[in-house]
Amino acid sequence: MREIGSRLLIKQGDTAQELAKIIDGESTIPVFANAGYSRHSKFVESQVARHTQLRLFSGQVTIDPSGVSKENGEPFKVYSAFRRKWEQVYQKKIFRTDYQSLGIKPEIMSSCDLHSGKNSLARSSTRANAVRTLRKFTGLKGGINRYSELSDRVDQNTTSGMSEFISLGLIGPNELFEVADYLRYSSDDNRYLGSVNSWRNQLIWREFFKHSLDHFPDSENQSLNPNLESIDWINQKVDIDAWNDGETGYPIVDAAMRQLSEDGWIHNRLRMIVASFLVKDLLVDWRIGANWFHDKLVDYDSALNSGNWQWVAGTGFDASPFFRVFNPVLQGRKFDPKG
Structure with a gap:
């Protein structure tokens, strides 16, 4: 960020108030952020929008909640029906990330304590480690190979390990779906297709819960x-x-x-x-x-x-x-x- 003449500010406190201090009355300064789906997130966004031009993106999900609905416009309440419609919309999306060139920049590290309490942000929570963990999970001897068989075993290391990284924004849902799709179509014999689909299904459950909270914040x-x-x-x-x-x-x-x-x-x-x-x-x-x-x-x-x-x-x-x-x-x- 320094190389392009920018800098990183880490602030703690009320989001809208801290941004207002930084902006200092310049209401034309745009703020770019990923939309949240909880009632609290929406409240914060409304407060921030009072001070500046807030531009929201749907980076926490692969498909924005407004893009998956029944024919009458109502949200889905049954997962299987949601998944079918989600798949239809997903097939029309175009992603630009190449799984083979998923980059690691070891010099970019996170030093900010993003969680409070005893279990604050783990020292391993970096973009580099997120990609390494994903590569290990999806490798030839990785947990993905026996995921459908052992994913429920709590004494086996077969989970993807992505939950912390995705919740902190160190890896995106689009990337994970691209990896899943790459694995689905890259193997000639599809030996592990069932496991890949099982893992991918868990990612769609994540989308379902995100969409549900957006539609039903209570x-x-x-x-x-x-x-x-x-x-x-x-x-x-x-x-x-x-x-x-x-x-x-x-x-x-x-x-x-x-x-x-x-x-x-x-x-x-x-x-x-x-x-x-x-x-x-x-x-x-x-x-x-x-x-x-x-x-x-x-x-x-x-x-x-x-x-x-x-x-x-x-x-x-x-x-x-x-x-x-x-x-x-x-x-x-x-x-x-x-x-």
Whole structure:
């Protein structure tokens, strides 16, 4: 940035106020940003727009939420229908990134603490490491080769490792979809096509949750299924504290919760197990768990967090049935057989 006569300013505080100080009354100065989809993000954007020319892009998703809808213009509430329409729109997009030349510039490093609390931005959170991690995952011996078979095993290193990087903006969803498509069509025998499609499907779920939050911003704090809004939660403090501290007595739940507090990250299967245990076994409001994840996760994303918690609780769109309970003992035996 210095080479082109620019500089990087890192500010902490109220977004609109800090930008107003920098702009100093020059309302013609444009601000370029990726649009957010939470109610808070939209509020911040409205405040910033009062001071300057705000130009928003849809860089957090591959397709803008306005571009995927039913024939009558309404948003999708069923994932399978959303995915079919999303694929139709996606096929018409033109991307310019060449996967083979996906660049690494080691001299460009991130030194800003982008998360607060104990689990602040990990030292490995750089653009260079994001690309290295992606290359390792998609390599000949990478996790992508057995993804459909082992992606739910919490004792195997088969996940892509992209969640933190994409939440911090160090790699974009367009790039990940391009990589997935490159892998789908580059192999003559398509030996790993099932695994690639399985991973790609997870990326589309991310799009679905992002779009859902944009259309239904109250879903961060309100059940999307109105029939399940008035559940009489027990919310016993002793149960919540035991869950938070990893002291419930159920090994896989406790190991996951301790890892969450220590590392700021846990496997997606573990997230479903501990969420189900809190909501279905302890009868604690899913929003209490969602708020705990908000404080702990280094890959926190409001849309994915509320979407996944409501999926487990059975209160969201196309969610797991509210009567489905993850058995923590059987889950441990199946997905972490050696403990």
